[in-house]
Amino acid sequence: xxxxxxxxxxxxxxxxxxxxxxxxxxxxxxxxxxxxxxxxxxxxxxxxxxxxxxxxxxxxxxxxxxxxxxxxxxxxxxxxxxxxxxxxxxxxxxxxxxxxxxxxxxxxxxxxxxxxxxxxxxxxxxxxxxxxxxxxxxxxxxxxxxxxxxxxxxxxxxxxxxxxxxxxxxxxxxxxxxxxxxxxxxxxxxxxxxxxxxxxxxxxxxxxxxxxxxxxxxxxxxxxxxxxxxxxxxxxxxxxxxxxxxxxxxxxxxxxxxxxxxxxxxxxxxxxxxxxxxxxxxxxxxxxxxxxxxxxxxxxxxxxxxxxxxxxxxxxxxxxxxxxxxxxxxxxxxxxxxxxx
Amino acid sequence: xxxxxxxxxxxxxxxxxxxxxxxxxxxxxxxxxxxxxxxxxxxxxxxxxxxxxxxxxxxxxxxxxxxxxxxxxxxxxxxxxxxxxxxxxxxxxxxxxxxxxxxxxxxxxxxxxxxxxxxxxxxxxxxxxxxxxxxxxxxxxxxxxxxxxxxxxxxxxxxxxxxxxxxxxxxxxxxxxxxxxxxxxxxxxxxxxxxxxxxxxxxxxxxxxxxxxxxxxxxxxxxxxxxxxxxxxxxxxxxxxxxxxxxxxxxxxxxxxxxxxxxxxxxxxxxxxxxxxxxxxxxxxxxxxxxxxxxxxxxxxxxxxxxxxxxxxxxxxxxxxxxxxxxxxxxxxxxxxxxxx
Numbered sequence: 088x089x090x091x092x093x094x095x096x097x098x099x100x101x102x103x104x105x106x107x108x109x110x111x112x113x114x115x116x117x118x119x120x121x122x123x124x125x126x127x128x129x130x131x132x133x134x135x136x137x138x139x140x141x142x143x144x145x146x147x148x149x150x151x152x153x154x155x156x157x158x159x160x161x162x163x164x165x166x167x168x169x170x171x172x173x174x175x176x177x178x179x180x181x182x183x184x185x186x187x188x189x190x191x192x193x194x195x196x197x198x199x200x201x202x203x204x205x206x207x208x209x210x211x212x213x214x215x216x217x218x219x220x221x222x223x224x225x226x227x228x229x230x231x232x233x234x235x236x237x238x239x240x241x242x243x244x245x246x247x248x249x250x251x252x253x254x255x256x257x258x259x260x261x262x263x264x265x266x267x268x269x270x271x272x273x274x275x276x277x278x279x280x281x282x283x284x285x286x287x288x289x290x291x292x293x294x295x296x297x298x299x300x301x302x303x304x305x306x307x308x309x310x311x312x313x314x315x316x317x318x319x320x321x322x323x324x325x326x327x328x329x330x331x332x333x334x335x336x337x338x339x340x341x342x343x344x345x346x347x348x349x350x351x352x353x354x355x356x357x358x359x360x361x362x363x364x365x366x367x368x369x370x371x372x373x374x375x376x377x378x379x380x381x382x383x384x385x386x387x388x389x390x391x392x393x394x395x396x397x398x399x400x401x402x403x404x405x406x407x408x409x410x411x412x413x414x415x416x417x418x419x420x421x422x423x424x425x426x427x428x
Numbered sequence: 429x430x431x432x433x434x435x436x437x438x439x440x441x442x443x444x445x446x447x448x449x450x451x452x453x454x455x456x457x458x459x460x461x462x463x464x465x466x467x468x469x470x471x472x473x474x475x476x477x478x479x480x481x482x483x484x485x486x487x488x489x490x491x492x493x494x495x496x497x498x499x500x501x502x503x504x505x506x507x508x509x510x511x512x513x514x515x516x517x518x519x520x521x522x523x524x525x526x527x528x529x530x531x532x533x534x535x536x537x538x539x540x541x542x543x544x545x546x547x548x549x550x551x552x553x554x555x556x557x558x559x560x561x562x563x564x565x566x567x568x569x570x571x572x573x574x575x576x577x578x579x580x581x582x583x584x585x586x587x588x589x590x591x592x593x594x595x596x597x598x599x600x601x602x603x604x605x606x607x608x609x610x611x612x613x614x615x616x617x618x619x620x621x622x623x624x625x626x627x628x629x630x631x632x633x634x635x636x637x638x639x640x641x642x643x644x645x646x647x648x649x650x651x652x653x654x655x656x657x658x659x660x661x662x663x664x665x666x667x668x669x670x671x672x673x674x675x676x677x678x679x680x681x682x683x684x685x686x687x688x689x690x691x692x693x694x695x696x697x698x699x700x701x702x703x704x705x706x707x708x709x710x711x712x713x714x715x716x717x718x719x720x721x722x723x724x725x726x727x728x729x730x731x732x733x734x735x736x737x738x739x740x741x742x743x744x745x746x747x748x749x750x751x752x753x754x755x756x757x758x759x760x761x762x763x764x765x766x767x768x769x
Binding site: 190227233241245249 | 459460461463464522526529530531548549550552553555556557559560561563564567568574575576578579582583585586589590592593594596597615
């Protein structure tokens, strides 16, 4: 998840960084062995490949910040939610380490990916170790909802894996439906954000209605984030987003605007271009974008995004939620979905 | 873990198979998505690569059988330990799926490894999904010790990962000590067997002294199993073990007899041969085996094996342990360590 954002960060992110950074480092030190800690430390950005400290910590800690807000939603001190925040970030980084191998990606956050430096075996192991550490962090926390929080995190992890597996499978298929694609986005991106938004409260034993609302808020935000990402992958301004324009079309990604256009009102020309196997030339790439727009793919994605953001806002209309927490959650939602395009 | 054993299987294994096979299949079906289930089903041996049922289930279910004995040690019905048995087997298979990628192994249990058929990404994901499923199976069990059992399994998983990481690291080092090597064996092989032997009782809320003894029993058995494996890797009879004679020396594996010999009373000749980078010829392979034996590596390994087996037996001298369970645990210990060599 990468954003290029000129504006001020939400307060929640600053608070998240102050509380979570040291706890996250401590967890990696305490729960990982020397060999996997080296790889994980590099991946998190606090050390170089020899284990020497760096100043370039690059993660924004979006999920931990949401987890702390979630803890605060019960009226608790954010510090009481740190174990939840750390656990969800460990799972996020487990998935990044493994996804970079699967996607054959050589760069992340402006640095070489871990597997390119340490090799695939050590990057797999470091990811595995982070996932097992997350369970330990929660169950060792001594908080009343530790068991149910660990179970929710495991469930979210399975959904995330299932979404990634579906994404891998979609690359080989020409008949992906919009429903499948939305479900994949919900699993791949929504599940862990949903868990981040509820796990802090769950760890502290919050009541079911609040948990349900926080989880649904996070799910909406996750899918909204994916919709934004998909819009930027075609129509983004490179100087704002860091992404090449039309990047997703060049690799024939089955992103949501494309899958909408291919299924609803798309043309034979679009199908032929997108399902072919020869590389698309520059003219064809622009033609695909034009055909997607003509089929309503761009408009539908904007509308779906608006529906998700409205849905997220609605989830927070709950008397049990402190006003300051609601405002900060909405600020986080705007931060994640209001990237200019 | 592979054994070639002409004798009758322990009763515990037969019981394990009857109770655990259907539960394990149900867990994979219920906790994995379609895409990862296909890979996991192939890996477990109950389907082929198209997902068609096979009759060739190949796992012996050693760890689940130990987990059921562990449940019975509290006086409970073995069925009460099925969630523990399934969880520990899921973690074992998670590690096999990932280890096969890391070790670049193309065959397991007489079939192609999953990654060679489905590709590295899908094999990584299936492993990840099995690990996350294990946590879910335990925490959904509704048993009194679900949380502590899930925590113990996560701790064992981290130790196992740490052992595998150390093993990978040892390949690049010439100064591995005997202590490091024993710790690696304890982590890589002992930790999960230790957990298997205690997790059934832990799930059912057994008292600490019994859990401690069962865990130590399993740890001893795990290291003993590794010592046997290392002896067979040099001096095994291929027709009994299925392993090529002197196999570990050919690949310069840092197995326990070798590390003993290199550190204690080894010769410059042995160090030069073993730390070289040119492939060893047949004469040199036999010379290494001779030098290891002369340095006491074979004798020490047999002695350490005897100490571990005795230690394991001692752990079961406890009034709280039903006699039938003690006998079946000892039968399992013999099954795992008494392979002829």
